[in-house]
Amino acid sequence: MTKQAAEVVDATASAVDLVSHLDLSSYTRDDTYPEWHDSKPFEPMLRTVLLRELEDASDAAVHRTLTNDSSVATALGFDPTDVPDRSTITRARQTRFQGLQTTIEVSVRQIRTLAARRGSPVGAPYTEDASEEPAGSSKRTVNRLIRGKTREVLEELTTVVFPAFDFDRPSGSIYHDEELLRLETLLGVTGTAANGGAETYGDHVNPEPDIADPFFEDGPTGETLLTAIKSLEPSDIADMVNRGLTRVLTRAKPSVEFERPIMLAIDMTYVAYSGEREELVRVQGAPEEKEYDWCHKFATANVVGDNVQFAVAMVPVGNADNHDPEAYPGEDKSHRAGGIVRRLVDIVENRARLSVRRVYADRWFHATDVVAALEERNLFYVIPAKRDDRVKRFIARMGNKVTVKEKHAMHGPVRNGVTNSRAETTLVGLPPDEDYDGRQVFLTNLAVNDEIGLDRRQTRKKIKRYTRRGGIENAYSSVKEFAPWTTSKNFSVRLFHFGFAVLLYDMWLLVDFLVQTSLDIVEFRTKPRVTAPRFRGFLNRRLIELL
Structure with missing residues (x-):
């Protein structure tokens, strides 16, 4: 069991992820119940007992989890409509798996040690001081909420955010826009380049392709996605991203405690660029403190509340973007910081329909x-x-x-x-x-x-x-964690990747926020309850399930 666990235990894996990965068929010889016995299946029941021991949970708590969360029941191998009751779990632990008691104890101890070395949450119960959890909550509760809220958010990503995007593609294209956006999501959560990520996407869509099938049976190629992106104007990309950000904010609004009017945090994000600069008018010099010389710049606006922050607007910075160059005196017609601020405030007030009263901007402004x-x-x-x-x-x-x-x-x-x-x-x-x-x-x-x-x-x-709101500047480094890898010189490609990364970043904040509100926690926290790597891990697994 420990050797199998070592394949999946990392900072993002939950105990449910771990036990659902285990192949326990070799232990069926130790089943004290004959095949004809009217009992729950052996392997799901053994996974249930392992989950109980790893999480240090009661039989009643495990039963409630299986009853209330069908995804956990399915992951362990049960029919969600036919899960074991508490007494069945107790009898299995005390009688059915008595011969495996030593094996279970040793495996659980080894897995917990492995998890602790790798920074995994498996087997490490929360304490009130370390976790800031409210009385009565537990790691099991939080993990169940995270899984559930991630499923909700992924569903909303496809039904709410994806429709905000419209690629300028010829009629009769082989792939629907939604499939290209699913590929972009996979690239973002795995940090892979378009072509390599497309191969991974194809492996999941069609794991056993017929060699005679045309390439598109495996899913879109990286070049398909890049060609679709290159057909878009930067202004269209920014508009679609902002439309998507507004939809995410609308989803959160019923529970958000914003001040009225709102406080808006405006930041400049730098994305390093290396390569030739000829004819690349939006490539600009990086600040002195950066380790690179050239970069693309993107201005972003976060709406900040006592209990939450959300990215709500994004604009590219470069050349004469986002301001009226003829309205400025002198020969220099490049971008202006004031024009960027005006544009962001307009997006927030006109599209998101929020009234701005206070602004905090970073030093670039x-x-x-x-x-x-x-x-x-x-x-x-x-x-x-x-x-x-x-x-x-x-x-x-x-x-x-x-x-x-x-x-x-x-x-x-x-x-x-x-x-x-x-x-x-x-x-x-x-x-x-x-x-x-x-x-x-x-x-x-x-x-x-x-x-x-x-x-x-x-x-x-x-x-x-x-x-x-200073924590936002640090948190914004997490946006880049949701961006695909690219060496493309095309600005539309880089803008699209960054804008979509901001959307995934917002979805992460939304999951964290929904978990907090479900636990009745409303205080402002700059440190997320759900880490970005953990969210990407959940999102990646859930996305692959849908492919």
Whole structure:
């Protein structure tokens, strides 16, 4: 049993995944019940006992799980309408498998040790402090919820999100759009390239193909998918992704506790690019702190609540995307940070129908045009300041206390303005604290003051209220975990892969959120209950079941 378990035990595998993988046919010789006995089948019952021991569960708890979750019953080998009752499980454990008691005990002990070394949740009961689970919940409860919610979300991926996409393909195409999107999902959860992933897809769709069959009997090729993507304009891809994000948010809205109006977090995500840059106008220089020189940039907006965050809008950044270049002064007609902000806010308000009141943007959006864009829309904002010479001088003067500088002037090109338009903001400097060991400076238009100690404490509280969304910047690295591998130079391909990865990222957040609400947990948590690798593992297995 332990050797078989070693094939599947990892950070994502649950105890149900493990026992359903085991081939227990070699132990049937030890069955104390004759073949003619009116009993439940041997192997499913042995898996049930193993599951009980691995999860340290009671017979009643195992029976409830089999009764309430048909997927667990099926995985163990039962007919979901004919599962064993509690007394049957007890008798099997005490009588039917008495001769296997030592084998079961040794195997369970070895598997638990293996699981602990590999960081698997198998055999490691929750404790209230370590897991932050509410009283009365357990690892079994959470795992059952995760499996159930993942099934729900995958169903919604195909029925709610997929219809948001429409490839520009000729009539009579061999593959439906949905099949191409299933392939894209498989590429995202496995991190594989189009051609290699398509082969895996074909292996599952048609595991024993007739060598005389045409290639399409095995499913679409990677080139089929890439050709379909290349036929799309970047603006069409962005529009379809945003339509899909709105549909995911709509699914979550009944349970989401957003402030009204909402707080919006705007971030820039960098996707490394290596290769020739000729005629690739959207390839841009990467920030100095990155380990690569060139990248694609994508701006994203998250709506943030006390108990949840969701990506709700995405736009590509490059060339003259997402702003009116003729509205800006000067010869430089490239993208503008303020234009990106205007576009994202428009998508959130017009498509998602959410009213924005407060914005937190990352440091890339420290720009005169951004301040002007937010002021003209009467939006409150907090933006980390770039360390230019004036900000460095401010830091040198602030000492070790909260410091405020009002009417800090900024100059630069502004929409419908001049090349050196002026905008005013307020600088707020925060000294080191338990969360950050250096001085931080922010641009803001909040009402802040540093006159007395009470004013300084309130100012710190206001800024920190916005910086609670700082976990989003770290979480956004998880978006790339849902993206296929690609070396394509085609921008539509890279944009589509990134946009679809944002959708899968949102589906992950949705599963985590639904699990939390099912457990009556509503506090804001930047650390997910369901890790991204675990969700990808569940999604991958469930997707393959449907192929």
